[in-house]
Amino acid sequence: MENKKVSRWATIVSYLKRFKWWLAGICVTILLAVAILVPLPYYVEMPGGAFDIAQVLTVNDKEDKEKGSYEFVAVSQVRATFAWLLYAWATPFTDITTAEETTGDYSEADYIRINQFYMETSQNTAIYQAMTLAGKSVTLDYQGVYVLSVSDKSTFKGVLNLADTVTGVDGHTFNSSQELINFVADLDLGADVTVQYTSQGQKKEAKGKIISLSNGKNGIGIGLVDHTVVKSDDKVTFSTGAVGGPSAGLMFTLDIYDQLSTEDLRKGRVIAGTGTIGMDGSVGEIGGIDKKVVSAAKSGASIFFAPAGDNYKAAVKAAKKYGTDMKIVKVSTVQEAIDYLRNTD
Structure with missing residues (x-):
């Protein structure tokens, strides 16, 4: 009888040992997967x-x-x-x-x-x-203005994306980014405004409002730079x-x-x-x-x-x-x- 009890305990201990190594193997695999796959900031x-x-x-x-x-x-x-x-x-x-x-x-x-x-x-x-x-x-032909940033206060936030090209405002076209800036600066605060632009090769249009900029002037709240194309x-x-x-x-x-x-x-x-x-x-x-x-x-x-x-x-x-x-x-x-x-x- 005593030998049977010893035999049972030996079997249980053997299972536990195998389970321990099996569990350790799973833990190591998970840790390796985390180390290799989980992105950090x-x-x-x-x-x-x-x-x-x-x-x-x-x-x-x-x-x-x-x-x-x-x-x-x-x-x-x-x-x-x-x-x-x-x-x-x-x-x-x-x-x-x-x-x-x-x-x-x-x-x-x-x-x-x-x-x-x-x-x-x-x-x-x-x-x-x-x-x-x-x-x-060689000449540089003006195509519009690249969007480099969009202010959090801009009504175009989430609409215009970086590197979109603004080609017009309210149907008006321009020969430089400065002309565009001057045009929107003369519009009334809160006025409705429509922007024509291209995004990833597609022509689009979006409506928003004129806001007050940090420099005290009126605008649509985007950072921009001239988009030009070489002609030769x-x-x-x-x-x-x-x-x-x-x-x-x-x-x-x-x-x-x-x-x-x-x-x-x-x-x-x-x-x-x-x-x-x-x-x-x-x-x-x-x-x-x-x-x-x-x-x-x-x-x-x-x-x-x-x-x-x-x-x-x-x-x-x-x-x-x-x-x-x-x-x-x-x-x-x-x-x-x-x-x-x-x-x-």
Whole structure:
């Protein structure tokens, strides 16, 4: 009898042991799933690669057959999970940022839209600058105004989205954003107003009211900037897909200029760089330059253009830390970049 009791307890203990390991296995699986799949209010930024501009840009429908390449570099951003945070802590040139630091006050969808706007604007400015430098005939045609923000007090909040283009107000069209601003400022506070706009290629219309703005003037409560399109006998086509942001402006300008001019500035070299491009040809600073230096070095670039100022200092520091002999070149204007390529081999 006693032996039977012992046998039963032994069986129960054996089951409990098996159950314990089975339960532990489930817990570990759940924890791993949480670590890998559950998003946190952070982003991880890391080198995103370097890309031959010839793969995303054509001039006059001709294949660019010259040796070497111009490359734009990217920063990759992923929504962090616990596993991504561990990776970032253990990996150089990888940073953790809060969602607010990354997207600002924008929703994730609006953040993507606004970066697409910045990409399109940088492309237009690059085309205009390159054609001007190459002595080509070029103009900028006004299309309307881009919506960059919508005030919480605006009656168009939730109607107009970032990167929509306002083409008219009450049936009136304008030749600049300032003309639109002046028009709505003269309307009475609380007056009904109808806005004509395009959103994702579709023409739309919305009704709202004139409100008092923080500057004391009347308006519709949107932040805006001119939406222009380049007009020229020469044709430049981009296919950058979902890549956003303004930081490829300098490199786009160099590539277009080189194809339009009779020069061969590349001379067989792999040339990378970053920086916004202004309407006056100035090169502006950008974010994540240490990661872009790493991307360029991995691609085999021999030259990396960095905007003058803090960007240049950070680029030199990153190159030294990574251990590349890639030449870091400081530029304030696109003309300085052209002169450097022209005068070096």
